[in-house]
Amino acid sequence: MDSLSNRNLPFQEEHQIYQDQIERFAQQELLPNDARWDDQGYVDREAWLKAGANGLLCPSMPEEYGGPGGDFLHSVLMMEGLARHGLTGPGFFIHSEMVTPYIINFGSDEQKARWLPGMATGEVIGAIAMTEPGAGSDLRSMRTNATRTDGGWLLNGQKVFISNGQTSDLVVVAAKTDLADKNSITLFLVDTKSKGFQRGRNLEKIGIHGQDTSELFFEDVFVPDDSVLGKPGEGFKQLMHGLARERLSIAIGCQSKAESALQWTIDYVEQREMFGARLADMQNTRFTLAEMKTDVEVGRAFVDDMLRQYLDGKLDATRASMGKLWLTEMLGRVADKGLQMHGGWGYMREFPISRVWVAARIERILGGSNEVMKEIIGRSLVGRGKA
Ligand SMILES: Cc1cc2nc3c(=O)[nH]c(=O)nc-3n(C[C@H](O)[C@H](O)[C@H](O)COP(=O)(O)OP(=O)(O)OC[C@H]3O[C@@H](n4cnc5c(N)ncnc54)[C@H](O)[C@@H]3O)c2cc1C
Numbered sequence: 001m002d003s004l005s006n007r008n009l010p011f012q013e014e015h016q017i018y019q020d021q022i023e024r025f026a027q028q029e030l031l032p033n034d035a036r037w038d039d040q041g042y043v044d045r046e047a048w049l050k051a052g053a054n055g056l057l058c059p060s061m062p063e064e065y066g067g068p069g070g071d072f073l074h075s076v077l078m079m080e081g082l083a084r085h086g087l088t089g090p091g092f093f094i095h096s097e098m099v100t101p102y103i104i105n106f107g108s109d110e111q112k113a114r115w116l117p118g119m120a121t122g123e124v125i126g127a128i129a130m131t132e133p134g135a136g137s138d139l140r141s142m143r144t145n146a147t148r149t150d151g152g153w154l155l156n157g158q159k160v161f162i163s164n165g166q167t168s169d170l171v172v173v174a175a176k177t178d179l180a181d182k183n184s185i186t187l188f189l190v191d192t193k194s195k196g197f198q199r200g201r202n203l204e205k206i207g208i209h210g211q212d213t214s215e216l217f218f219e220d221v222f223v224p225d226d227s228v229l230g231k232p233g234e235g236f237k238q239l240m241h242g243l244a245r246e247r248l249s250i251a252i253g254c255q256s257k258a259e260s261a262l263q264w265t266i267d268y269v270e271q272r273e274m275f276g277a278r279l280a281d282m283q284n285t286r287f288t289l290a291e292m293k294t295d296v297e298v299g300r301a302f303v304d305d306m307l308r309q310y311l312d313g314k315l316d317a318t319r320a321s322m323g324k325l326w327l328t329e330m331l332g333r334v335a336d337k338g339l340q341m342h343g344g345w346g347y348m349r350e351f352p353i354s355r356v357w358v359a360a361r362i363e364r365i366l367g368g369s370n371e372v373m374k375e376i377i378g379r380s381l382v383g384r385g386k387a
Pocket of ligand 1: 094128129130131133134135136137138160161162163164205213362365366367368369370371372375
């Protein structure tokens with residue numbers, strides 16, 4: 001593991017202790033179960049509860065809401081701690097870094113008191129439901145809608161590809177309060193015990209099998225007024241608010257996976273023998289490792305620079321988009337070269353490089369696809385969106 005003191009970031013001793021604690025938890029509780037979770041298609045609740053008891057869920061949630069009271073660097077260490085082992089099953093990232101911030105940033109005191117303590121302990125698993133079968137990148141064309149009724153809203157529609165969808169207790173659902181008005185998107189806090197809420201299939205993906213990904217259905221689900229996040233019509237603005245942090249977080253995970261892919265590959269080529277020599281002694285291997293190392297080195301400098309900017313409140317959405325674009329592409333390159341160096345063993349699930357290779361593929365699609373990232377970056381350079 002990299003020493004935190006080399007990173008020119010304001011890490012303190014408490015962060016080092018937290019990193020060690022995450023590593024112990026990964027070794028003892030997560031890695032031994034990872035393959036089983038892959039087979040069953042979801043992570044046991046017990047693992048969530050243990051993570052909560054160890055202060056590993058929602059690391060930066062303030063203590064006043066029941067969280068461990070860390071800062072964003074604690075969250076960073078948690079993301080890196082899972083990514084470095086290629087642990088793709090536990091949906092802690094969505095829960096801790098995507099769902100919780102919506103409630104912390106936009107929730108009422110009652111909403112915070114109701115949901116946040118359970119999210120910190122793992123008794124409440126969170127999901128966020130934006131995507132629909134007909135609306136992914138183009139979120140404004142969503143069809144899920146809420147109509148007014150006595151004391152609240154009736155939610156109708158369908159979502160797809162929702163991480164933690166099978167296991168969640170709380171879903172932040174994006175829906176329009178007026179289908180004719182694309183600006184009427186509103187976020188609703190939906191208790192999954194609500195009548196009319198139904199989980200569809202746990203979708204069969206090509207990788208990250210341990211993380212459940214679902215269809216969700218809403219049929220006249222009653223959502224009381226006090227479960228609207230902020231005010232009706234503020235949803236799109238709320239979704240945009242956290243984008244820089246979310247894209248930086250994706251970049252952080254990709255960087256750690258790429259660093260591990262490189263190390264696994266070095267370890268492999270050093271022990272693999274063929275034609276009377278080690279694989280490591282062949283020029284092609286050295287060249288490939290050199291390319292991987294260079295990518296990883298550039299990635300680390302970029303990620304930590306974005307992190308410094310974020311901590312100073314200066315990371316804008318355009319630069320975070322560049323980070324998401326470059327780091328996800330970089331991980332794809334590094335994981336692919338690493339797998340090739342492993343030969344057939346790289347294609348076997350028992351080798352972590354295979355799992356990171358397939359997991360890497362989704363990074364270019366979710367969290368805003370890379371084509372959308374290019375649009376954002378391009379518009380900042382020319383045309384109407386120019387800064
Ligand atoms: C494993 C997994 C987990 C997910 N988890 C969640 C979740 O928890 N919650 C949630 O709400 N969603 C989730 N998603 C959905 C994910 O965010 C969407 O898949 C993503 O936003 C892309 O939407 P789409 O799949 O509808 O593709 P589309 O939007 O239909 O895109 C198709 C193609 O068009 C390209 N494209 C889009 N816009 C442009 C443009 N302006 N110019 C040029 N090309 C463009 C895209 O880049 C892509 O290549 C998840 C998806 C997966 C696969």
